[in-house]
Structures are given as structure tokens and as C-alpha cells.
Amino acid sequence: xxxxxxxxxxxxxxxxxxxxxxxxxxxxxxxxxxxxxxxxxxxxxxxxxxxxxxxxxxxxxxxxxxxxxxxxxxxxxxxxxxxxxxxxxxxxxxxxxxxxxxxxxxxxxxxxxxxxxxxxxxxxxxxxxxxxxxxxxxxxxxxxxxxxxxxxxxxxxxxxxxxxxxxxxxxxxxxxxxxxxxxxxxxxxxxxxxxxxxxxxxxxxxxxxxxxxxxxxxxxxxxxxxxxxxxxxxxxxxxxxxxxxxxxxxxxxxxxxxxxxxxxxxxxxxxxxxxxxxxxxxxxxxxxxxxxxxxxxxxxxxxxxxxxxxxxxxxxxxxxxxxxxxxxxxxxxxxxxxxxxxxxxxxxxxxxxxxxxxxxxxxxxxxxxxxxxxxxxxxxxxxxxxxxxxxxxxxxxxxxxxxxxxxxxxxxxxxxxxxxxxxxxxxxxxxxxxxxxxxxxxxxxxxxxxxxxxxxxxxxxxxxxxxxxxxxxxxxxxxxxxxxxxxxxxxxxxxxxxxxxxxxxxxxxxxxxxxxxxxxxxxxxxxxxxxxxxxxxxxxxxxxxxxxxxxxxxxxxxxxxxxxxxxxxxxxxxxxxxxxxxxxxxxxxxxxxxxxxxxxxxxxxxxxxxxxxxxxxxxxxxxxxxxx
Numbered sequence: 128x129x130x131x132x133x134x135x136x137x138x139x140x141x142x143x144x145x146x147x148x149x150x151x152x153x154x155x156x157x158x159x160x161x162x163x164x165x166x167x168x169x170x171x172x173x174x175x176x177x178x179x180x181x182x183x184x185x186x187x188x189x190x191x192x193x194x195x196x197x198x199x200x201x202x203x204x205x206x207x208x209x210x211x212x213x214x215x216x217x218x219x220x221x222x223x224x225x226x227x228x229x230x231x232x233x234x235x236x237x238x239x240x241x242x243x244x245x246x247x248x249x250x251x252x253x254x255x256x257x258x259x260x261x262x263x264x265x266x267x268x269x270x271x272x273x274x275x276x277x278x279x280x281x282x283x284x285x286x287x288x289x290x291x292x293x294x295x296x297x298x299x300x301x302x303x304x305x306x307x308x309x310x311x312x313x314x315x316x317x318x319x320x321x322x323x324x325x326x327x328x329x330x331x332x333x334x335x336x337x338x339x340x341x342x343x344x345x346x347x348x349x350x351x352x353x354x355x356x357x358x359x360x361x362x363x364x365x366x367x368x369x370x371x372x373x374x375x376x377x378x379x380x381x382x383x384x385x386x387x388x389x390x391x392x393x394x395x396x397x398x399x400x401x402x403x404x405x406x407x408x409x410x411x412x413x414x415x416x417x418x419x420x421x422x423x424x425x426x427x428x429x430x431x432x433x434x435x436x437x438x439x440x441x442x443x444x445x446x447x448x449x450x451x452x453x454x455x456x457x458x459x460x461x462x463x464x465x466x467x468x469x470x471x472x473x474x475x476x477x478x479x480x481x482x483x484x485x486x487x488x489x490x491x492x493x494x495x496x497x498x499x500x501x502x503x504x505x506x507x508x509x510x511x512x513x514x515x516x517x518x519x520x521x522x523x524x525x526x527x528x529x530x531x532x533x534x535x536x537x538x539x540x541x542x543x544x545x546x547x548x549x550x551x552x553x554x555x556x557x558x559x560x561x562x563x564x565x566x567x568x569x570x571x572x573x574x575x576x577x578x579x580x581x582x583x584x585x586x587x588x589x590x591x592x593x594x595x596x597x598x599x600x601x602x603x604x605x606x607x608x609x610x611x612x613x614x615x616x617x618x619x620x621x622x623x624x625x626x627x628x629x630x631x632x633x634x635x636x637x638x639x640x641x642x643x644x645x646x647x648x649x650x651x652x653x654x655x656x657x658x659x660x661x662x663x664x665x666x667x668x669x670x671x672x673x674x675x676x677x678x679x680x681x682x683x684x685x686x687x688x689x690x691x692x693x694x695x696x697x698x699x700x701x702x703x704x705x706x707x708x709x710x711x712x713x714x715x716x717x718x719x720x721x722x723x724x725x726x727x728x729x730x731x732x733x734x735x736x737x738x739x740x741x742x743x744x745x746x747x748x749x750x751x752x753x754x755x
Contacts, residue, residue: 164193167229173587181241197240198228204243205235205250208483212550224477232455233474234507234584236448238279239481248486249278250447251496252579253433257442258309260288260382265309269316274488276320276328283331283440285430286310287361290382291339305340307347310356317355328355329434333412335361336395339378339387345399348408351720357434358409359711360399367413367705370396400698403714410436410713411701417710420679422560422573423499436711437577437683438503443491446680447481447502449474450581453532454508454590457515462532468539471504475543478502479551479571500554503577503680504540506532508590510597514617519654520596521666526673529594533576533677540575547571577680589616593683594674596659596667599640601633618642618656625649659687660717664700672707681710688716 158165163178174194183192183200192200202224209216227233234240236252243250254275256268272282290296292305310332317328332353334344345360347353369376369392376392379385403409412432417439421429429439438446451474456467482500487493509529510520518525545568553569554560562570578593585592600615614633622628632647641658642648667686674682686700697714704712 162190164190166193166195167198167231169194169587170589173589176583176586181237183245195229199225201235201240201243202228205239205477205480205484208480211483220476220480223473227470227473227477230455231452231588231590232470233449233451233477234581234588235477235481236446236579237583239447239449240584241279243484247278248484249275249280249488250481250485251280251445251487251492252448253281253283253438253440254445254492255283255285255431255433255440255442258284258286258288260290265289269313271489272313272328272330273316273320276317278488280445281329281331281434283333283431283433284313285333285335285361286344287333287335287338287430288381291380291387292343294380294382305343306334306338307340307343310344310347310353314353314355321355330356331359331432331434331436332356333359333361333431335381335430336363336366337377337379339380341378341395342398345395345402345409348406349402351406357436357713359412359432359436359713360409361412361414361430362705364413364415364705366392367702369393371702396701397694397698400701401694403701404692404694404697404716405719407713407715407719410711411704412436412439412711413705413709416708417681420710422562422679423556424561425559426556432681432711435580435683436713437505437579437681438501438574439681439710440501441495443489443495444499444501445487445492445496446577447478447485447496448505448577448579449478449503450505450507450579450584450593451536452508452588452590453506454511454515454588457512460516462512462516462528464535467532468535471536471539472543472546474504475502475540475572475575476547478504479544479547498554498556499573500571501574501680502572503579504536504575505578505581505593505678506536507581507585507588507593509594510591511617514597514655517651517655520657520670521662526666526669529670530673530676533674537576537677537679541570544570544572544575574680576678578674578678578682578684580683580685594670595684596662596687597656598659598687600642600656600658601637601640615656618652621652621656622648625652627652660689662687664688664692664696664714665703668700668703668707668709668712671704671709675709684713686712686714688714690717692716 158174161175161178163174163182165174177194177197178190182190182197185191203221206217206221206224209220238252239250242248256271258265258268268284275282286306286309289306289309290303292303294303296303313330317330321328334341341360344358348358366376373393375389376395377386378388378390380387399409417429418424426441429441432439433446440446451470456463479500479502482496487496513520513525518528548569548571551571553571554573556573557563557569560573581593591597597615600618614636619633622632627647627649635645636642641661642653642656664686667684671682671684700714701712
């Protein structure tokens with residue numbers, strides 16, 4: 128941060144040292160209580176979550192590996208794929224992968240950290256499962272989902288092919304109960320599995336806006352049901368044009384393909400926006416925009432995504448995700464693009480190896496994963512990077528820098544995949560892909576860049592989630608029956624370096640969660656550390672659009688809104704997202720759900736105010752309202 132005034136360096140260093148020593152002592156005591164050895168100097172919240180869900184345990188439940196050893200285990204397991212391309216390569220690459228993971232520069236999705244080198248062995252983050260219009264298909268999807276949730280993976284489904292409520296069932300001469308009723312069955316099964324699983328199951332349900340039961344689907348979460356599901360409505364461009372033009376929209380029975388009614392598109396859209404205002408669901412998926420980027424259109428139209436919307440996938444395709452911690456790539460007051468490019472190459476190699484070593488509970492999953500070899504490299508720590516550089520999140524400079532970062536990530540990811548294709552061969556479906564038709568160089572992977580919400584992994588890395596802004600500068604974390612108040616360490620360090628630190632200031636920040644209009648904080652620092660609810664909604668969209676232009680999959684991003692937001696404002700945001708060329712949009716109005724993961728201690732929806740986070744918080748909220 129620029130403009131550092133003269134301060135008493137010795138006093139500052141001594142005070143910082145005393146506080147650091149006290150903090151380390153408190154962390155060590157807490158770690159002993161948790162039974163975890165932390166050799167990566169992680170936060171207490173990260174240690175608690177890793178000890179509960181990620182670290183290996185003995186038969187009687189005792190944790191048997193340290194936080195660093197978990198990284199080594201994942202690195203060694205994934206690097207085993209390297210010996211197929213050169214004897215002895217596995218050991219070399221295991222060391223390189225482990226070094227990056229231990230430095231928290233790159234982390235794979237949670238199932239990789241959990242399951243690498245274990246009996247489960249499922250390393251993919253999420254899978255889209257097909258749901259056809261038959262009981263056999265519906266309950267096969269339910270059985271498959273159980274295996275995936277047990278391994279810690281999320282699931283996505285399109286229920287658009289199911290016949291509507293009240294439709295004919297010829298085999299029984301009865302009537303169908305409709306997709307929403309089956310959605311409740313899937314949610315109940317996820318709840319049962321969550322009680323014995325490694326993490327809470329998360330799913331995405333998609334319904335096409337032309338389905339006759341669309342109104343019931345839109346309202347499905349208003350009563351607080353379906354706690355394991357995010358909902359999205361699939362909307363083609365013609366529907367959005369009908370909304371703008373105030374014309375009619377046709378409802379079609381998917382069983383017969385026949386029109387069964389016409390409704391005013393604007394009225395249906397208003398109902399959708401009101402439900403999103405009330406509960407955070409449903410979001411929108413702009414399916415025409417998604418399918419313009421479908422690298423394998425000959426295999427069919429993409430109809431569903433993973434739980435937070437960042438990876439549109441065909442049935443039985445999986446997403447193998449990882450994220451680069453941008454906050455680790457600032458050197459000398461600027462982004463180190465050379466190191467960042469090298470990290471992209473390492474990460475793409477790691478994710479390609481994941482496909483090789485992962486175990487797949489279903490043969491169809493392995494076949495699809497190896498045929499297209501889709502991976503999703505994203506980021507976390509964008510907001511921290513901007514704050515480090517003194518750049519306000521809601522500014523043209525921030526949007527330009529984000530665009531430059533993602534342009535480089537896509538370029539280097541393509542370069543890395545081209546190099547792997549030269550060594551290992553392109554993905555088997557390359558000749559059927561849009562890349563081949565356009566005369567492009569062979570690629571190892573049909574899909575490369577995707578921005579996930581980075582829930583737990585950003586907590587592990589100690590940075591901000593995905594491309595989300597800082598939510599608050601102070602919060603209370605609930606761990607083992609204790610309340611621990613934590614401040615944003617970058618803000619605290621900046622306050623000390625700039626000479627405006629005081630115990631009174633930090634107490635005020637702890638009460639409010641933001642520097643806000645606090646006159647004790649220099650204006651440039653208040654700007655650099657702007658928080659989510661202080662940011663105008665259109666800047667959320669601008670940041671998402673800046674990333675999406677260079678992302679071949681999609682971007683998980685939640686537009687956080689104050690409680691005072693109106694339905695009309697949500698409507699305007701959804702229309703703006705479509706016009707901006709986004710692939711999806713989700714909003715969340717503060718206080719819209721009881722028991723939300725992030726809560727403010729002050730008046731509901733007031734910018735700032737201390738955040739309270741449960742011990743099992745997995746961060747992010749990107750894509751939807753934090754079902755993880």
C-alpha cells in the first residue's frame with residue numbers, strides 16, 4: 128500500500144511480534160484440542176475443517192497425518208500418472224506438485240484432497256447425471272448420486288425431460304406427480320447421506336422455462352425446502368426476448384412435444400425474480416450462450432451444470448477442478464505474470480493427471496472423463512490481490528486487471544494443454560470437436576478454464592473466495608463451542624504498516640465488519656478494502672463478465688445484495704446479466720434465508736457488521752446461496 132508515514136518501527140515490530148506469538152500459542156492449544164498437527168501455519172478455522180473431514184484417521188478416529196502430509200499424499204497420488212510418460216517421472220512431479228500445494232499457490236477441489244490415495248479414490252468435484260422420463264432412469268440417477276455423495280462429489284441434473292404433474296402414466300392409467308415431487312426425493316436422500324458422509328451433499332436442479340411445471344419449480348424453495356439443492360431455470364434467448372418485448376411464452380409437454388399453453392413471458396419472469404428475491408433461488412442459466420461454447424456439440428445440447436453453475440456438462444461428464452491462489456502472485460507491488468503463467472502450466476498438468484488416477488464409481492463416468500478430458504482451472508484470492516495492490520474492487524482498474532489475468536490464464540492453459548497433447552495425445556474426441564473444425568492445434572483437454580466458488584479450499588489457503596469481493600473485515604468463527612473473533616490479516620498488517628493501527632480501531636472493525644466511513648482509516652485503504660455489501664450490484668456483473676470473456680466453461684459468482692433490495696432491482700440485474708453475455712446469474716439478498724452461512728451482527732443488510740461463520744463453513748457462496 129502506498130504512502131507509508133513515519134512510525135516507530137521498533138515499537139511496531141515488537142508489538143506485532145507479541146501479538147503473533149500470542150496468536151500462535153492460541154492456535155497450538157486449539158490444534159492440540161482438535162488432535163491435528165498443522166505444519167503449514169493455517170488458520171484455526173482451516174485446521175478445524177481439515178481435521179473433521181479431510182485428514183486421514185486411524186480405525187479409532189485419531190488423526191494420523193498433518194496438514195502438510197495431506198498435501199504430500201494428494202501430490203504423490205496424482206503424480207503416479209506421470210510414470211506412464213517416463214519412468215521415474217512420478218517422484219519428480221510429486222515433489223513439484225507438493226511444493227505448490229504446500230505453498231498454497233494452487234489447490235485442487237476438495238474430493239482430491241480428501242480421497243487421493245484412499246480406498247474411495249474419487250477425485251472429481253462434481254458430476255452431471257441424466258434423468259430421463261421413466262422410473263428406472265430416475266431411481267438409477269438416485270442410486271448413482273448416493274455413490275457420488277458418499278465420496279464427497281456434488282451432482283447436477285436436468286429434470287426437464289420428466290412429464291408434468293397430472294400427465295398420463297399409461298402403464299398404471301394414473302397421473303404423474305411431476306419433476307418437483309421427485310426433486311424432493313433426491314433432496315431427502317442427500318440428507319440421509321449427509322449424516323454419514325464426509326461433507327454435506329450439494330446438487331443443482333435445472334428445469335427448462337418451457338416446462339409446464341415451471342411455476343411450481345420457481346416456487347419450490349420459498350417454504351425453505353430442498354436444502355441440498357440449488358435451483359436454476361434454463362432460459363433460451365427467445366424467452367428473454369419475449370420478456371423484453373412483453374410477448375407470450377409457450378409451455379411444452381416434454382413427453383409429447385406439444386404445446387399445452389401460453390403465458391405472458393414477463394409475468395413468468397417477474398415470478399422468477401420475486402422468488403429469487405425471497406430465497407436466493409432460482410438462478411438463471413442462459414442455455415444458448417452456454418451451448419455456443421460447447422466444444423462437442425455433436426454429442427448433444429448441454430442442459431445442466433454442477434452445483435454452483437461454473438461447469439456446464441453433458442450427462443455423465445465430471446468436473447475436475449483446481450484453483451490458483453492469486454494473492455500469492457504479487458511481487459514488488461505488481462502481479463508477477465511470469466510466475467502466474469508457470470503456475471498455470473503446473474496446474475493443468477496436475478488436473479490432467481487427476482483424470483488418469485481417479486477412481487470412478489460408475490463405468491460411464493470414466494469413459495466420459497477420458498473421452499473429453501475436461502478440466503476446470505480457476506482462481507481464488509482476486510479480492511485479496513486487489514486490496515494488496517490498493518485497487519478498489521468496484522473500479523474500472525480492477526475490472527481491467529481481472530480481464531488481463533484471465534486472458535493470461537486462458538492463453539497459458541491452452542499452451543499447456545497443447546504441449547501435453549504433443550506428448551500424450553489429444554483428447555480422444557478431438558476430431559469431433561469445434562477445435563478440429565476450426566483448424567486449431569490439438570489439445571489434451573476439451574475444456575480448461577472454469578471459476579469455482581472455492582469454498583473450503585479458499586479457507587485452507589487463507590484467502591478470499593473465487594472472484595468474490597471481501598465479505599467482511601472481521602468476523603466471529605464458531606469452533607468447538609468457542610467464539611473466536613478474527614480480523615482480515617491483510618487489513619491488520621496494512622494498518623500497522625501505515626501507522627493507523629489501534630486496539631480501539633480493531634474493536635470498531637470487529638463490531639462493524641468494515642472500515643466504512645471510519646475517519647481513522649485513510650480513504651485509499653477504505654477503498655481498497657471495500658466489502659461485498661458496499662459494492663453496487665452492477666460492479667459484480669462487470670467483474671463476472673470480465674472473467675467470462677476468457678473462461679471456456681462458466682463463472683460461479685453471487686451478486687450479494689443488501690436486505691433493502693427490491694424485486695425490481697433483481698429483475699434489472701437478471702436482464703443485465705443476459706445482455707452482458709453471462710452464462711448464468713445468481714443473486715442473494717441479505718437475510719433472505721434463515722440460518723444463512725454468513726450473518727452480520729448489526730442491523731440486517733447494513734453494509735459491514737461482524738460476520739459469524741460456523742466451523743464447517745466452506746466459504747464462497749459463489750453460484751448460489753451457499754448450500755455446501
